[in-house]
Amino acid sequence: MTRTRKLIRVSAFALGGAAYLGVAFAASAMERPPLLLVLAGMLPMAALAVAAGWASRARYAALSACAVALVLLLLNLQRLQDHVAFVYFIQHMGAMGALGLTFGSTLWAGPEQAFCSRIAAFVMPGRLDAQYLLYTWKVTLAWTIFFALSGAVSVILFCWGPVVWWSFFANVVSPVLVGAMFVVEYGVRLVALPSRPHLNLSETIQAYQAYRRG
Template sequence: MLVVALVAVVWALASHHASSSETPPAWGAVLALAPASMALALALWRLPQRWMAVGAIALQAGLLLGAWPWLRTQAALLFLLEQLGVYLLLALFFGRTLRGPGESLVTQMARRVHGGVLSPAQLRYTRKVTVAWTLFFAGVALVSLLLFLLVPVAIWSTFANLLAGPLIGLMFIAEFLCRRIVLAGEDQATIADAIRAWKTHNARNAHKAP
């Protein structure tokens, strides 16, 4: 856990340096492109025909190499697009479970923590928490985009690369404290329980994926 936290801090500091530099270093573009490029390559590798997978990955590499003279100078823009994609996908991940008759994402995870049984108060609360996380991620994406467009890039980078991560941690803590008040007297999960439920949910989804 400590190693993961250390890597996250180093990544955030390096991203901020690359984004806010007057002359963006080429390694900044590599850092920004790496996660999405690797994720896309892994997805392409799962294509049903191996020749299709190899051809698609080769095309991806060719496009990146062809655009590299421009990409290498656009670290801030690349970090913005990467982060917007992540936050909007998270907002969609939570928000899509609010539609229809099914249970919200946080409700599903709470059922795993509590052995499948939730009180009416817990059902109402977990749905509201799902709404809160949806709005939080959408809000972070909107604020990041507005700052990128309206203020100096160093200010945007401070928010996007140095503050957004801690804000997610504060959101976890705020929800935990709120739950202690709203669900006083109920059987409550700890933050560790919530993290385990999140990992279990993601692992089951990955197992179901073709």
């Protein structure tokens, strides 16, 4: 029963994510999308912002900032509708930049402190040896490069290409590439560290969530 519930939850998350990306693609590719489509695309990001504010140590300040942002949004719906592609561009670049910094800023402290090393050490039984830590450092580097390249391509397409090309890259190609990165890394890990325990994608996400809570 637990496995069935987990499968349902993962499926619902995947469908919800696909629906959001579809709305984002449609809204950002149109010259002037319907207001309802714009608001539907903004809703998940607003919910994430409120959730992050609620979990923040400075809860009241963060929630107040969310409230101010909501008021400004409601007062500028017309402008938002006219420049929705730019809003989605800022969201995409913000996500790529934040993730790139999260991973990249941990590279300089050595293999043991790399972001992927920390997550692996948090959930793996026993102490990780030097070979495993060197591998997770390389994985952290690979993700850092991926986010940097994705951000660079996003800027190039948005500034010098048709907006529909940028929207397709940001809302379709990028998520597919993220999934492909997970699959390829898992395959490489099986070859590079054949005798070690391995986390699948679902377990990796759960490990990251546990790491953040811990």
